[in-house]
Amino acid sequence: MSQIELICEKLRERSAGKPPFGKKLGFDFGEGGGVVLDGTGAEIEVVAVDAAPTDADALVTVKPSDFLDMIDGKLSGQTALMTGRLKLKGNAMVAMKIGDILR
Secondary structure, three states: OOHHHHHHHHHHHHHOOOOOOOOEEEEEOHHHOEEEEEOOOOOOEEEEEOOOOOOOOEEEEEOHHHHHHHHOOOOOHHHHHHOOOEEEEEOHHHHOHHHHHHO
16 A cells, blocks of 8 residues: 555544545645545545645645654654644635544
8 A cells, every 4th residue: 555545544544534624635645646625525535536625725745754753743843844744825824723623
């Protein structure tokens, strides 16, 4: 299983039953592709994509290994952002929704 497939699986588990947040949050994992967390429908949908998402309200650029550490609670989003391991473009409030999903 690739890291992106693992990320999708973990995000699906964590987002199950959580309310949609009305926006799209994209993750750019570099050459490996990306993931879109679509909170615009009746439930949150997690979709793997081949390239960086272009239609997201916020785009998070991070290495897959760092994001897996964030999902597993080994790395905080704030630390990743402050140390340059995570970069954000777009609506920061949308990006903060990932914290609600990962809890």
